[in-house]
Amino acid sequence: MQITLRREAKIGIFIFSIILFTIWGFNYLKGKNLLTPSNVYYAKYKKVDGLTSSNPVTLHGFKIGVVENISLDENNPNAVVVTMVLKKGISVPYGSMAVLYSMDMLGTKAIKIQLSDQVTKHRDRDTLVSFLEEDFISSLTRQMGPARDRLETIVFRMDSVLTHINAGFDAKSAAAFRQTVLNIESITGSLSEYLMENRQSLNESTNNIRLLSARLLETQKKIDDLISGATTFTDSLNQRNFAATLDSTVRSLAQITNAINNGEGTLGQLTKNDALYRNLNDATQSLDALILDLQNNPGRYLNVSAFDFGKKVYIDQEGVEKQLTKKDYHFYVVLGSYPEPVDAMKLFGETTVLFKQDKKYYYALGPYKEYTVATKISAVKHQTYNACEVMAERKGKLISLAKAFK
DSSP states (O other): OOOOOOHHHHHHHHHHHHHHHHHHHHHHHTTOOTTSOEEEEEEEESOOTTOOTTOEEEETTEEEEEEEEEEEOSSOTTOEEEEEEEETTOOOBTTOEEEEEESSTTOOEEEEEEOOSOSOBOOTTOBOEEEEOOOHHHHHHHHHHHHHHHHHHHHHHHHHHHHHHHHHOOHHHHHHHHHHHHHHHHHHHHHHHHHHHTHHHHHHHHHHHHHHHHHHHHHHHHHHHHHHHHHHHHHHHHHTTHHHHHHHHHHHHHHHHHHHHTTOHHHHHHHHOHHHHHHHHHHHHHHHHHHHHHHHOGGGTOOEEEEETTEEEEEOTTTHHHHHHHTTOEEEEEEEEESSOOOHHHHHSSOOEEEEETTEEEEEEEEESOHHHHHHHHHHHTTTOTTOEEEEEETTEEEOHHHHTO
């Protein structure tokens, strides 16, 4: 026998199914699955700011349930009862706490279960021990309270000080203060310009200090080596019976001194016989006179010849400048020549003229129109630089004096 449902019955069954699905879907969106078995637990808090229904309940960071309902305690209006729905398989021991905490800085709350070590388990619909964890904003407010009080005190004192300063400032004092500020600004600007203009000099000074430090370290090493050598020398003297050697030397000096006092030998004659002293004195006076005459009349004695392919050239102080002036020669004092370029400022300590010829780099002082001036400067520089010499220059090239005087 076939059962035939009327159209009204089919519509009723369809509507009833829609209602059941809507109820299940609504609870599912709230985090409660009607098809999954669960346990219900309660917790009481003084306040639940930021906690709403369907907020998660976690265990070790894993979601195990949701907040189902939030209501005031009927017996205690100052307490809020929170109903939690946990999965059926989660066992909660006695002494476990339901901690209300903030999930983010905006104050959104959730509940985390902290399990105890007890063996006895809570039963369905038991009330758990509750704990309210301080959120970030509350903690920051509590910690900033003393700092805020101190800041208010500082602001009040600064206001008082500024009030006294303003009261003590007259028009003259204010103008002087403004002028002082302007002077400081001017000094700062001048200092900045000076540093910008002398940046290269400051860098060179820094490099010189660095080089000086390196040289001092090298000098210290040499001094250490010298001290070590002196120690070694002293030890060797001790090993060679230095005292006996010194005693023998003193006896020899005593014998020589006695011989001189007795008029023996050249030194003895010099101390005992004044004729030898007078002869030496006369020779010294004659030599002084000769040197003085040489300085006053160099033409009598100076007769230097230079050979260039068989042609003899004579140089004299009086005619050399006239001869070379007609040939447009200049004179340079060459301090040194090198196969590679060098830092002349660091090496010679003064500005030099660079000539590059014959695959060498010549560093010279000049130019000088007068040959005598160049020779005097060369004589002074020769005490420091052994290779110093006077050379002629014509058309940008250095020429030896022998070639220039041909």
